[in-house]
Amino acid sequence: MQMFLGEFPMKPYKVSHVRDKESGFFLSSGRLLQSKAHYRSVMSFSAIGYLGPCGSFSELACENAAPETPRIPFTTFGDICRALFSGIIEAAIYPIYNSTIGWIAETQGFRACTEICELARWRQRIELCLIGAIASELPKIKRVVSHRAALEQSRNWIFAHHFSTQETTSTAAAMQLVLSDCTKMTGAIGSRRMALNNDAKILAVGIEDSNRNYTDFSISRLLS
Template sequence: MISIKIAYLGPPGSYSEEAVKNWDSTAELIPVDSIHAVAKCVSDEKVDHGMVPIENSIEGGVTSTLDLLIHDFDLLISGESVLTIKHCLMAQSNLDISEITKVFSHPQSLGQCRNFLNSILPSAELIASLSNSKAVEDMMNETDLTIAAIASERAASIYGSTIIKKDIQDNLNNETRFVLLSHSDHIATGNDKTSLCFEYGEDAPGILSESLREFASRDINLVKIESRPNKVDLGKYVFFVDIEGHRTEGKVIEAISVLETQVSKIKILGSYPNQ
């Protein structure tokens, strides 16, 4: 039996890798060095799917993922996976926290540990990495033993680092939602979610609320709404929306059909089982 190939933000030990393992433990995992590279691997058909983070319960939307879905690739979301995130502070050896001068980690993780870093390591230099596991890998290659990293317990095990403190995230209920990028979305299951984005040609009072009313009037629950710059005109935005229901359901078809008459651009990003 040939296993499917799933690209993820690597190297091994990242939370993205864990999300892939939770999704399909039999898949062949393909680590790449950026979220954009994950999408490109799928787009170029080098892999079957790609797993990317899309939002966090503390830091909100992952803008690089939102932007590539909106602007850069014609891919569809075919699934989602929610992962509980537990951050660990680690170093090459068991040094005292007061000795730490720099901390490597992904920007989202630094944000998720902001209160801890401000109160416990106020003088430490925070350095952004491409991923949490890459932060650990880079830290372990440094000659400066006062550098620490923030990543998962599994990353510490893979790269042989010493955990100084566990569960340093500001909120113990820290969760990240990942989505599976594919060339087709999922068939209807009866408990689904649909993602879409749209923008307006001209601004007007109440224009957004009028559009959202098309969902509410049909008893379609709006799960998420977020705006991103349209990358053309200052002050113009693309709205990213998640709704309950599958794009093939009658009431969803009706709502989207009316929405198409109100907006200048609309893009259906896929329907998939609601987790």
């Protein structure tokens, strides 16, 4: 029996297949991921799309959940959806729920589409870092920029440091603001990988409000 996104209960799934705590683990409900063999069969794609660019948490989840599958980054969730329907990618991975802020509004359109079916869910541990330019220092940071979700997940830490905030369309866009700020007083919230990919400096680690901060990602494809 094929299961549709709209039929799934609006709650996180029970743990079905465990990896290690840092990389994350699969969640399942009903007939999803009945065994390791089943996992290998349903996760065999020609290509899988995620919200990029490189260094995003979506890329990290994609890499951990489908390590042997070619990955293609996209700029928006709309781009991912169009690529799925045009056959550029065979599957998509996208965030649907965060333990701190709840359901991700930007991806609810995927859940409402009856032509898309969900194969599995991946729960990724989210560690947030404050990232600055190479010459920046934490005491000199005045403004913090990032995607709304990252700002909300580190609200208490931001408030405690009296930073002003600015929302960006993505963590990647936030990183570009940091790199273009000649005053070195702007910091971006993102992943360790984002800092490494941009030759930037990690000013603080583990700034998320909860030490059990995680995001559930849906792995979906078109109905065959």
